Amino acid sequence: MSLISKPTSKVSTFTFILLLLLSFVIIVAYSSPDSNVEAKEPGSGSGSDDDLEQLLAVDEQLQEDHRPEQQSEAKTVSKAQRIVLELNGDNAKRVIDGNEFVMVLGYAPWCARSAELMPRFAEAATALKEIGSSILMAKIDGDRYSKIASEFEIRGFPTLLLFVNGSSHTYNGGSSAEDIVIWVQKKTGAPIITVNTVDEAQSFLKKYHTFVLGLFEKLEGSEHNEFVKAAKSDDEIQFVETSNSDAARLLFPDLKTKNGFIGLVKTEAEKYTVYDGSYKMEKILEFLGSNKFPLITKLTDTNTVWVYSSPVKLQVMLFSKADDFQKLAQPLEDIARKFKSKLMFIYVDITNENLAMPFLTLFGIEDANKTVVAAFDNNLNSKYLLESDPTPNNIEEFCSGLGHGAVSRYYRSEPVPDNEDASVVTVVGKTFDELVLNSHENVLLEVHTPWCVKCEALSKQVEKLAKHFKGFENLVFARIDASANEHTKLQVDDEYPMILLYKSGEKEKPLKLSTKLSAKDMAVFINEELKPKDGSAAKDEL
Numbered sequence: 001m002s003l004i005s006k007p008t009s010k011v012s013t014f015t016f017i018l019l020l021l022l023s024f025v026i027i028v029a030y031s032s033p034d035s036n037v038e039a040k041e042p043g044s045g046s047g048s049d050d051d052l053e054q055l056l057a058v059d060e061q062l063q064e065d066h067r068p069e070q071q072s073e074a075k076t077v078s079k080a081q082r083i084v085l086e087l088n089g090d091n092a093k094r095v096i097d098g099n100e101f102v103m104v105l106g107y108a109p110w111c112a113r114s115a116e117l118m119p120r121f122a123e124a125a126t127a128l129k130e131i132g133s134s135i136l137m138a139k140i141d142g143d144r145y146s147k148i149a150s151e152f153e154i155r156g157f158p159t160l161l162l163f164v165n166g167s168s169h170t171y172n173g174g175s176s177a178e179d180i181v182i183w184v185q186k187k188t189g190a191p192i193i194t195v196n197t198v199d200e201a202q203s204f205l206k207k208y209h210t211f212v213l214g215l216f217e218k219l220e221g222s223e224h225n226e227f228v229k230a231a232k233s234d235d236e237i238q239f240v241e242t243s244n245s246d247a248a249r250l251l252f253p254d255l256k257t258k259n260g261f262i263g264l265v266k267t268e269a270e271k272y273t274v275y276d277g278s279y280k281m282e283k284i285l286e287f288l289g290s291n292k293f294p295l296i297t298k299l300t301d302t303n304t305v306w307v308y309s310s311p312v313k314l315q316v317m318l319f320s321k322a323d324d325f326q327k328l329a330q331p332l333e334d335i336a337r338k339f340k341s342k343l344m345f346i347y348v349d350i351t352n353e354n355l356a357m358p359f360l361t362l363f364g365i366e367d368a369n370k371t372v373v374a375a376f377d378n379n380l381n382s383k384y385l386l387e388s389d390p391t392p393n394n395i396e397e398f399c400s401g402l403g404h405g406a407v408s409r410y411y412r413s414e415p416v417p418d419n420e421d422a423s424v425v426t427v428v429g430k431t432f433d434e435l436v437l438n439s440h441e442n443v444l445l446e447v448h449t450p451w452c453v454k455c456e457a458l459s460k461q462v463e464k465l466a467k468h469f470k471g472f473e474n475l476v477f478a479r480i481d482a483s484a485n486e487h488t489k490l491q492v493d494d495e496y497p498m499i500l501l502y503k504s505g506e507k508e509k510p511l512k513l514s515t516k517l518s519a520k521d522m523a524v525f526i527n528e529e530l531k532p533k534d535g536s537a538a539k540d541e542l
Contacts, residue, residue, distance in 0.1 A: 083125040087140040092148045101135040101188045102163040103171075103180075106154035108143040114158040116302070121160075123177035127207070128184060135188050162187065173235055175302040178209070182238045191231040192239045194219065201247040204240060211238040212288065215248040215261040223260060223279035230284040236306070237264075237292060268294035269333055286311075295336040296329070296345045299355055312344040313378040316399060317359065318390070319350040320371035328371070331392035335399060342403050343375075364412040364484065374410075375402055385410040411486040423466040425478040429485035435478060437489060437507050442530055445510070446479040447490070447498040454515070458497040461519050468523060474504060475530060501529060 087095060087104065096102055105121045107114035118139070125137035142149035142157060152161060153168060160171040162184070173183030185191070192214075195201045204211075212234075214227045219241060231239035242248050245258045252263045254272040262275040262284065273291050277283040289311040297307060299317075307315075318325065318332065325347055336345040350356045350368065360366050363374060363385055373386035373395055384407050386398045401407040413429025427435050427445065436443050446462045448455035459479065466477035482492055489508075492498055499513040499522070513525060 083129055083137060084122050085136065085138040087138050087145075087148070089145050089148055092140060092145070092152075095136065095138060096163050097166045099136045099163075100165055101184075103135055103137050103184060104152065104161045104163065105137075105139040106142040106149055106152065106157060106159035106161065107139060108157040109141065110143070111157040113301070117158045117175060120175065120177040121180065124180035124184070127177065127181045131185075133184065133189055135184055174306050179236070183235050185238075186232070186235055192228060192241050195240055195242040195247050195251070196244060198244070198247050198250055201242070201244075201250045205251065208238045208240070209267045210292070211240050211251075211265050212284075213248060213252050213261070213263050213265060214239065214241040215245065215255070215257075215259075216241065216243055217260065219243055226279045226281050226284065227262065229281040230288075233281060233285055234288060237288060264288065264291050266292070266294065270295060270337070290341040293344060295333045295340070296347050299346050299348045301354070307344075307346060308378070310344050312341065314342065314375065314402060315344040315346055315378065316373065316375045316402070317346045317348055318371065318373050318395075319348045319356050319360065319368070320390075321350055324371050325349075328390070328392065328395075332395065335392065335396045338396070339399055339403060343399055362412065363410060364414075373398060375407075377402075382409045384408075409488065411488070412484065413486070414481065414484050423470065423477065424463055425476060427478045427480040427485070429487055432480070432485070432487040432490065435476075436502055439476065439502075440504055441474045441476045442504050443476045443478055443502040444526065445500045445502060446477075447482050447492050447496065447500065448479060449481060449483040449496050451483070452496040455497040458499070458515055461522070462499075464519050465522060465526075468519075469526070472530075475526070501526070503529065 084105075085095065096104075105114075105118065107118060121137070121139065128135055128137065140148060140152075140154075142154045142159070154161070160180075161168045162171050163169070171183065173179045193204065195204055212231075214224070216224050216227075218224070224241075227239070227241065240251065242251075245255075248261065249255045252261075252265060252272060254274070255261060255263070260279070262279075264273040264275065264287070265271060266273070275284065275287050277287055293307075293310060293312075296318075297303070299307060318328070320328070332345065336343070339345075348356050348359065350360075350372070357366060359374065360368055360372065362383060363372075365372065371390045373390045375384040375398075376382070377384075384398075384402060386394060388394045398407065411429040411432075413431075416428060416430055417426045419425045424446070425435060436445060444462070444465070446459065448459060462477060462479065469475055469477070480490070482490070482496065497515055499515060500510040501513060502510045511529065513522060517525065
């Protein structure tokens with residue numbers, strides 16, 4: 001799902017455009033469930049058990065129709081899918097109101113992203129059932145049952161909703177089966193899994209790949225309480241605790257102590273990370289925010305929200321083909337390790353147009369087919385581009401400059417045009433400073449875009465004014481295409497066309513002319529603003 005807004009030169013909006021273009025957002029609604037409400041078993045609502053039994057019967061019948069060589073796979077798929085209850089116009093409200101916890105997937109048969117999420121949702125349902133979760137997992141065809149979907153506030157596909165005692169709440173987890181399981185467990189069950197033996201630790205490792213380990217002499221006390229508070233506050237990573245040092249060593253082989261310990265385990269490079277801060281919830285969460293990502297994160301259709309949630313807002317992005325990336329992967333990991341917690345490194349497959357193109361468009365290099373290194377500061381809403389060859393040395397120098405604030409912001413710009421003998425000068429991003437801000441002359445600037453239906457008429461009016469004022473001292477007429485050129489001082493708020501008068505000595509506060517004025521009225525305005533101090537006559541008759 002992507003939403004495309006009108007082109008704008010306003011740099012401060014680029015991050016918003018990014019998110020609109022790329023984010024696979026699972027729309028939802030959740031807040032902490034009321035712990036004082038007595039739990040009900042899934043299916044306790046009238047008729048929900050009957051619905052589920054009917055679905056099981058249908059699934060079993062379908063399995064009989066499969067060819068022998070397909071039965072094993074079909075059995076596995078069916079087992080996962082039949083745990084998810086199909087809602088419809090008759091049972092939806094009854095199921096939601098009759099169970100304490102219900103997770104609903106709103107989907108549409110034609111939606112590709114729904115098709116991607118549904119097997120993960122079914123896998124999560126299976127895992128939750130196996131660990132004894134009380135949640136009921138359900139799905140509804142929001143396209144077919146649009147009225148019910150609207151009542152559930154399902155406004156797009158796919159949508160995940162967590163219902164607690166009939167009220168929908170925000171789901172803000174990831175889109176993998178493990179992400180869903182962890183999030184549901186944290187919201188509906190215990191936020192921490194307790195491991196007492198080595199065998200239990202081995203079983204845990206089969207289910208979880210990324211987790212936070214806490215080793216405590218006793219599962220009580222102030223330090224343990226802070227660990228529990230951190231587990232409740234984090235929705236993304238599974239926390240596990242133990243007082244068995246052998247079990248802890250199996251989970252974290254680099255463990256060097258039998259005393260209190262907290263460590264993060266991941267599947268990527270730097271698999272084991274030891275926490276050496278104070279036992280305070282805020283510090284533990286800060287540690288996780290800085291270390292939960294791999295040294296280089298590959299951007300995918302399903303992890304964009306997770307990536308943008310990173311507390312590291314200065315993000316270096318490498319766009320390249322898979323083969324070219326492999327050549328740079330090791331030196332890039334070494335560079336990422338040097339700037340850990342200061343810069344986040346992201347790899348984007350440049351051949352994946354859905355992911356790469358929106359970013360490259362922001363730099364005006366949509367046709368790029370070679371490796372590109374760029375960066376975004378999501379705190380300052382600014383972007384940067386490595387304009388030299390993307391060698392390891394140049395990339396490291398670029399990153400060092402970013403860390404020290406020494407790299408200049410990048411503004412999208414068309415090539416510098418030839419303005420010789422032009423009555424209306426063409427300004428681009430690269431020449432905005434020279435021709436507008438730093439010029440000693442007064443500049444009347446027309447801001448336009450190719451798709452603006454009113455711009456053509458105004459352009460003719462500006463050309464008429466330029467001819468009329470030819471020879472007028474210290475006055476230049478200019479225009480800029482805001483869809484292809486940017487500058488931090490060019491603030492247009494998506495209003496096209498626009499006429500701005502940059503008066504000499506007052507360039508920081510340009511005057512905005514109404515585009516509804518006639519050419520004659522504009523001439524009068526210009527004369528009033530720029531008339532000589534001695535009061536001599538000015539040209540206002542067209």
